[in-house]
Amino acid sequence: MTLFAAMNSLDPRVNRLPTDKVANSSPKAALDQFGTFEVFVQAKEGKPFQHEGIVHAPNLEMAYVLAKEAFTRRFTCVSIYVADTRSIHVSVMTEGTVNAYESIDDPGSSGPRVSYEIYHLLKRGKQHVHVGTVEAGSPDEAMWKAKQLLAGEKQVFNIWVIRTEDIRFTTTDDKDLWLTLPEKKFRDASDYKGGDKLKAFLESVNK
């Protein structure tokens, strides 16, 4: 435990290593940044929404605003939505040939039924993709319902459930956001053809 205690490094990763201070318990430091929100993007009309990543924000509406530029700046899409990370209910993450649905049992019915969105992870390292909507009285029941209705043939490594009401969707009015100048190549490094220019320059020098 004392191994790293005296280590003083400019690398923040080293400074985060456990030190002997851990032995004396202290309260966990308060979050020094905003909470996280999960961002889902729909690339084309008719395609399912796919999880793309997270943004930090003070609330759901700000998360939506920041997500738009963070995830759809260069690549156009038709719609995005966001949900507080704490609104995502996750199943176990499985390995090998184990299907995540195997661990889902009937939790019984509870509470008034509302709508939940269901997402599957079909390949480790890939993104969760929206597969459908179910009506249920709890997130657990939503997983159970999804097992009956949406499980499908393919192996699912992980399931996410979000109450529909917890999502900040793109409204019809917001759709305008993706109407932009088509001529935006100046934003891409590839438009500057640096390699070609360097080659031409070297050839002119070596002549």
Place this chain on the structure above:
Amino acid sequence: MDQQALKELLYKMADDQLIMGHRNSEWTGFGPLLEEDIAFSSMAQDKIGHSLAMYTMLQELGEQDPDTVAFTRNADQFHNCQLTELPNGEYDFSLIRHFLFDTAEALRFEMLTRSTYEPLAQIASKIRGELRYHTMHAQTWIKQLGSATEESISRLQKSLEYALPYALGIFEPSPFEEQLVADKIFEGEAALEKKWKAKVEELIGQTQLHLPSWESLTPISGGRRGKHTAHLQPLLDEMSEVFKIDPTAEW
């Protein structure tokens, strides 16, 4: 249609966008959080893209190419309003300026979608989405911080009071107002100012910020006539520094 009137209109809009875009780009790498840094930088880039569209239109009307126009003029040849050239200061000022400027910008281009000058009407439709994002971004922040903490409210209030007289300078009338209105190229600065004031009142009304009475404010104008603060020339020098090393370089 009077070309001089049209050119004057295009120049002032393009210069506003270029200077605002450049100023806002100075936040790149210094934003208050990574996501905001990305969003603010991206909008700054949009602004420069808009100015390129305007300068390209001017080139089609016989003016010099966009790079020459953007990088080789001196401060007194620029027609941007002074609001856009003011230094960034703290983030509260940059947000308030962004809010006041883009509220006007979105309304201006909404009006220009009806312009009888077809190329301008087309561009106005094309950049609608970007401006919609710019106003959404500005309004969401102002609503958030304008009602958050004592510090955020008092900071925004101070910046609002400082920025408002400059913001009114956006609407400094052009010598060609009547012609532009008569030719239905643009509905005019007076009409825009009226819409802008109503929108600003509505949005500030949703926060805990206090909007001073319009009568108590004296607009700071002059920018449209090439009269600028001491802040513009250093901005231009820095912006054109690389270009001027070799103006004939191909990028």
